[in-house]
Amino acid sequence: MKIKAAVFRDDSGVPSIEELDLTGPGPGEVLVRITATGVCHTDLKSAGAGSPVPKPTVLGHEGAGIVEEVGAGVSKVAPGDPVVMTFDSCGACPSCRDAQPSYCHNTNHFVSSRPQSEYYLKADGEPVHGDFFSQSSFATHAIGTERSVVKVRDDAPLEQLGPLGCGVQTGAGAVLNEFKMKPGQTLAVFGSGTLGLSAIMAARISGAARVIAIDRHAHRLELAAELGADDTILAGNEPIDEQVLDLTGGGVDFTLDTTSVPEVMSQAIQVLAPRGTCAFVTGAWDGSPLPVPIRHLVGGGRIIRGIGEGGSNPDVFIPRLVDFFMDGRLPIDRLSTKYAFEDIAQAFHDSHEGDTIKPLLMMG
Structure with a gap:
């Protein structure tokens, strides 16, 4: 054809x-x-x-x-x-x-x-x-x-659903499937594109106590706040890690990096509270190495991990995301x-x- x-x-x-x-x-x-x-x-x-x-x-x-x-x-x-x-x-x-x-x-x-x-x-x-x-x-x-x-369900607007197959699935799945965030926990999201904003919305679905959005575009941070971020940080001013630590009094339970920029990824590790988890959902294509602060990890039981496609089983997770969209939560x-x-x-x-x-x- x-x-x-x-x-x-x-x-x-x-x-x-x-x-x-x-x-x-x-x-x-x-x-x-x-x-x-x-x-x-x-x-x-x-x-x-x-x-x-x-x-x-x-x-x-x-x-x-x-x-x-x-x-x-x-x-x-x-x-x-x-x-x-x-x-x-x-x-x-x-x-x-x-x-x-x-x-x-x-x-x-x-x-x-x-x-x-x-x-x-x-x-x-x-x-x-x-x-x-x-x-x-x-x-x-x-x-x-x-x-x-x-x-997917017949009553959903099909023209809006394509991003559920990758970007939304990746960001929301990191929070819902892999972090399995519980009410009262905290999250910092580095990058407020589709992946980051989807993670922010998923954190609200999970009952997060505090969500922090970091980005270099002010208009994206405005949208992040509307979608559920409690705090926003415009990159390029004061050191990001210091701002997150000041806001939280010691770090967050989870960080999600969506930028694949090594300097930003390092900051996502630094702002973890003890026993916190940092996840990367994308990586530099040139294979750039990332220095890892071993004492910071070992001393606080902190974890670094990768997450692919939101840890999704699509036959189960995508219909769930459609339901969240249709009831207004996503x-x-x-x-x-x-x-x-x-x-x-x-x-x-x-x-x-x-x-x-x-x-x-x-x-x-």
Whole structure:
């Protein structure tokens, strides 16, 4: 079938909207007509130089849409079902068997495991890389696997739900699934983009006693306060760690870094109270090392850990997030700005500059 897709052919980060040929779903696969898709910073990084993603490629991994066709053996969804697309997993490794698919041993989100002869996207016969997070949803249609699509309730506004498959899931899941925050506990969030703001909203759902938001954009901190942050700190003034320690009188129970900036990550460790946990949900692609203050950790029983995709089991967690959105406790629509699909370059620019928190590309 013929589809329209945003094709990244070089490291400029600027795509062209092209007509591609898309093969139908194979065994275990699902064809989704995309309603809308979010733009994530991982897309921005993957489009540029230094990315592990081969070109030409179609990116996009926060798609939501309607199932049009299913391949042999698919039973979880059927044509006509509204779905959110998310990350894939093998279903057979120790993590998947333990209902922890976000830590799958066998999935590479950035490079297709298919031989080039079996690529399902082609431009005038030329293979185009797809399978990005088992989606490549910067397109009018996308192929996912049965494990990478989640059916959602019919009454939810599908055009708002794509970010639940990655950014919102990652931030909210860190708090709800991995920290398992309890009423009365405290949290400092470094970075007030989609991940950070989702964590702030989740902390409020958890009954947090105090939530501190840190960012370098004043307008993002204003939104963080509206969504539940008790205190906001504008980066670039006084040392952040001193401000957090002054506010809390000794540190917080949890810190979440969403910036992947080593200097900021170090501050997230320093502001932990004894027995506190610091988590990183993204990392520098160049593999930059991070100095670790061992005495600070050992002396206070502090923990540093990584969290992937919010520790989510999507079939369980995404419907839960939809329910939170529908009852008003997770107003993710406050984060988004809608763009026509043809304006994807502008959406990328606005996201990179920090002007837009969560661009949503509308497919018409």
